[in-house]
Amino acid sequence: MSLNQQMLETILTHSSDMLFIVNQERHIIFATPSLYEITGYNPEELKGVDAFIMVHPEDREMMMHRHKHLLDSEKSNSTEYRMVRKSGEIRYFECRTTPLPGTEDYLQVVSTRDVTERKQMEIELEYHKNRHEILQSSLKNFSNDLTAVMKFSELEERIMKELVTILLNSNPKFVTSFPEAAEMEIMSGNIVTIDDSIYIKLGERNQRPYIITLNANAVTEPMEMIWLETFVHYSVMVFENLNMIENLMLQLETTTLNNETPQWVLRMMFNLQEQQRLTLSSDLHDTVLQDQIDLYRRLESLLKKHELDSEAKEKLIKIEQGLLDIIYAIRATCNNLRPPLLRELELEKSLENLFEHIQLSSTFKILFTSANLSRLHLSEEQTIGIYRIVQEFLQRAEEQDNVSTVNFDLYVENDHLKLIYCDDGKTIDTSNMRITSISQRTQSLGGGIEFTSAHGTLQLPIHLERSLL
Secondary structure: OOHHHHHHHHHHHHOOOEEEEEOOOOEEEEEOHHHHHHHOOOHHHHOOOEHHHHEOHHHHHHHHHHHHHHHHHOOOEEEEEEEEOOOOOEEEEEEEEEEEOOOOOOEEEEEEEEOHHHHHHHHHHHHHHHHHHHHHHHHHHHHHHHOOOOOHHHHHHHHHHHHHHHOOOOOOEEEOOOOOOOOOOOOOOOEEEEOOEEEEEEEEEOOEEEEEEEEHHHOOOHHHHHHHHHHHHHHHHHHHHHHHHHHHHHHHHOOOOOOOOOHHHHHHHHHHHHHHHHHHHHHHHHOHHHHHHHHHHHHHHHHHHOOOOHHHHHHHHHHHHHHHHHHHHHHHHHHHHOOOOHHHHHHHHHHHHHHHHHHOOOOOEEEEEEEOOOOOOOOHHHHHHHHHHHHHHHHHHHHOOOOOEEEEEEEEEOOEEEEEEEEOOOOOOOOOHHHHHHHHHHHHOOOOOEEEOOOOEEEOOEEOOOOOO
């Protein structure tokens, strides 16, 4: 045996990749020892057998088409597939096959490399990306919906809906006591695990605890626990607000016959909501956003430090871009919960920034005019209140199918700030939840509101000399 032949045999014997030769019936003619070490089969078991017996059943049809195309085209090709070892373990492999059309029985040289570790990393990254996206969207929708919750029954329904949707098999329930074995004093907002269940105390109502219980095994990831903590934190604050408002309303029933909620109650409610938005924004920024950034940096480091084939690199780059999109979405949600520099930029500039941002994704055109705003000296509460009212109108417009143009006109007249809104959609329904929220927000600021339903217009006067403190 020549020196070159010895070197070749040594390389083939000790190669970590699987190298083998098959005929056109895919029977193995030659194989390196690594084939049998990796698959768990011995040479006798694979003798005269279709090599595709080792291919995962779900990938077998694809590999059959690939093999036929390779024989017909007489050209090399590459692919990825799953292999089932004799033990039943599933591994991922990258395969390159080179046909030898001039040989007897049309031989093909197959080089196969185990890429299970890389594939599992891709799957894990993709899963975390998708899961973070779902959790982020959930918190956004949940926080938006809770701003309109005015009853305990509505809060219960919304909490149950979100838990069932996000934490599968959680089987959430509302109970009024902890297990007898639990001797600890559980504070509102605490999440504790007792046996196989998670218990969450929202607070107390009518001198009885208000508790949510769910299956502990429904929370399987650290990011899900972060989601649950943020979810509970927000729910507790809404629960406490509803509890306080309920007690206040019971007191008011004995002192007034007016069915309209008093201004001070509305003002307190909206101020509490803004505080909740601020807290939730901070929680999202400090937890979920930082986790996303950390995951992105790890992926970025992986791409820089390791040599990857073009297909794998392309997939990881797509995941990397997806993470950037999620990071942007989280930051947008934080900004929506608590608009940055709202007080510093003042109302007019803040609204212009809002319209510019909404216009990028909306299907309708936004027209904004303003006049005589130079002498405005609004408090932070007034500025946020008007900003939220405009947001409600924009969200209402997004929910309408036939709105193509939205108009806002903001100006000062006779020591009043007036906001006129109109669109070319349907007549404004004053019973709509968003319109109700706008009316209540206006009332909380000491203003009044009128609707010209035929034209879909309104005006919001706020007396600038009136103290809200």
